[in-house]
Amino acid sequence: MGFSKTTNLWSLFFIFSIILAGNLLDFDSQPEKNIDSRWAFGGPEEVAGELGFFVGQSGLLIAEDESLQNEAPVVFDGAAILGSSHPLSNLIPTRDGREVYKVVSGDTLSSIAARFGVSVQTIKWANLDTRSVLKVGEELTILPVSGILYSVRDGDSLESIAVRHQIDPQTIGDYNPGFQKLLDEPGATLVLPYAKPLDNAKELSKNLPSLASYFMLPARGWNWGTLHEYNAVDIADQCSKPIYASAEGLVAEESSNGFWNQGYGNYIMIEHPNGTKTRYAHTDKNLVKVGDYVSQGDPIATIGNTGNTHGPTGCHLHFEVYGARNPFAVR
Numbered sequence: 001m002g003f004s005k006t007t008n009l010w011s012l013f014f015i016f017s018i019i020l021a022g023n024l025l026d027f028d029s030q031p032e033k034n035i036d037s038r039w040a041f042g043g044p045e046e047v048a049g050e051l052g053f054f055v056g057q058s059g060l061l062i063a064e065d066e067s068l069q070n071e072a073p074v075v076f077d078g079a080a081i082l083g084s085s086h087p088l089s090n091l092i093p094t095r096d097g098r099e100v101y102k103v104v105s106g107d108t109l110s111s112i113a114a115r116f117g118v119s120v121q122t123i124k125w126a127n128l129d130t131r132s133v134l135k136v137g138e139e140l141t142i143l144p145v146s147g148i149l150y151s152v153r154d155g156d157s158l159e160s161i162a163v164r165h166q167i168d169p170q171t172i173g174d175y176n177p178g179f180q181k182l183l184d185e186p187g188a189t190l191v192l193p194y195a196k197p198l199d200n201a202k203e204l205s206k207n208l209p210s211l212a213s214y215f216m217l218p219a220r221g222w223n224w225g226t227l228h229e230y231n232a233v234d235i236a237d238q239c240s241k242p243i244y245a246s247a248e249g250l251v252a253e254e255s256s257n258g259f260w261n262q263g264y265g266n267y268i269m270i271e272h273p274n275g276t277k278t279r280y281a282h283t284d285k286n287l288v289k290v291g292d293y294v295s296q297g298d299p300i301a302t303i304g305n306t307g308n309t310h311g312p313t314g315c316h317l318h319f320e321v322y323g324a325r326n327p328f329a330v331r
Contacts, residue, residue: 043106095192097175112140119146125197131263131308145175147193154186165195173283205231205325211276212327215246216296218280219303219317224277227329232279232320235328243280243301245294246319247272256286258306264318265307268300276323280305282316 101112111131113120124130125148126141134140143149150161158179162169173179175191182188205227217223221237228234253269255261264281268288271277284304294300305314319328 002192003147012310066173073141086122097144099139099142101142101145103134103136103140107134107136109134112142114269118143121196122146122148125149131260132310133308135260139241143191145191145193147175147191147195148197150186150192152183152186152190156183158183161190161192164198165192167195205329208323208325211274211324214272214274214276214324215242215321215327216276217328218244218246218319221303221316223328223330225250225328225330227280227326230279230320231322231326231329232318233326233328234316234318236316237303239284239302239304239313241303241315242299243283243303243317245270245296245298245300246321247276247279248295249273249293251288251290251292251294251300254286254288254290256283261307263308265309266304267307268299270300274323276321279318279320279323280319281318282309282314 092315098293099116101116103112109120109123109130113123122143126143130138130140134171141149150165152282156170158172162172172190175193176182179190182190208231217235219237219241221235221241224234224236226233247270249270249272251268252271254266255264256266258266261267264279266283266285266286267279267281268286269279280301282304283301283306286292286301288298288300303317304316305316309316319326321327
């Protein structure tokens with residue numbers, strides 16, 4: 001009798017297993033449906049033989065669903081889907097093929113240049129006020145190719161610009177579809193692919209008066225002597241070494257709060273009786289204030305590394321002259 005009961009139990013278990021297996025097979029044969037089928041953008045995607053849509057970067061398959069055919073689609077803003085940290089969410093395209101990129105945390109000139117396939121110098125040339133250390137939220141003009149932006153002048157032609165910058169005029173036309181109209185608008189800008197800026201600092205300096213005897217060297221360190229932007233030279237020395245007034249004058253501007261100040265850091269601006277001005281930038285400690293009148297050779301500050309500085313210590317004086325040649329540009 002016990003054997004018969006055991007046999008009956010195994011028979012029932014076997015029958016139950018067959019029924020369960022059949023249900024599972026039937027379930028697997030049902031077409032796959034995924035939720036949120038209206039939340040989609042992008043092109044068609046075929047997975048497991050079923051056509052749907054690829055959503056963003058999530059890899060979600062959106063299957064056809066007849067029950068949703070009559071419902072309105074849900075539309076999302078692309079930047080919102082991508083998220084504010086996505087490199088394309090802070091990119092503003094313009095009609096002339098250039099783009100405006102808004103700097104986010106962690107960006108460097110090198111990383112941005114690599115992302116857009118242009119050189120670091122191209123970004124610097126197109127954004128003259130930009131320093132090497134970027135600020136979050138700063139907007140940068142991005143060119144479609146490595147090169148420069150050129151400001152159209154009276155009498156310019158495509159050929160004269162090409163000859164001056166030693167590039168092919170056809171290449172200029174390729175990157176500036178509306179160049180004919182732009183050439184009739186002095187001040188309009190053209191993209192000059194693969195070009196480099198002319199040595200404007202030295203060219204502009206030639207048109208300024210030479211007043212070498214009027215100014216004295218404002219620091220006793222090593223004068224690099226190379227003229228660069230803003231008619232300036234750099235004089236390297238140890239931090240906290242004195243800086244002197246290059247000529248007598250009135251202190252017109254002074255900043256010692258450690259602000260960025262477009263890369264100048266702490267600085268002093270002096271207006272001189274002959275109409276020229278001098279700026280002393282990257283200072284550590286300023287010894288004068290706005291309204292003070294100083295004599296030539298008076299100590300006015302100490303050398304520092306505030307603002308946009310580089311090198312092992314960064315300690316140097318950035319010295320600019322306005323209204324005259326910089327007499328200490330010897331190279």
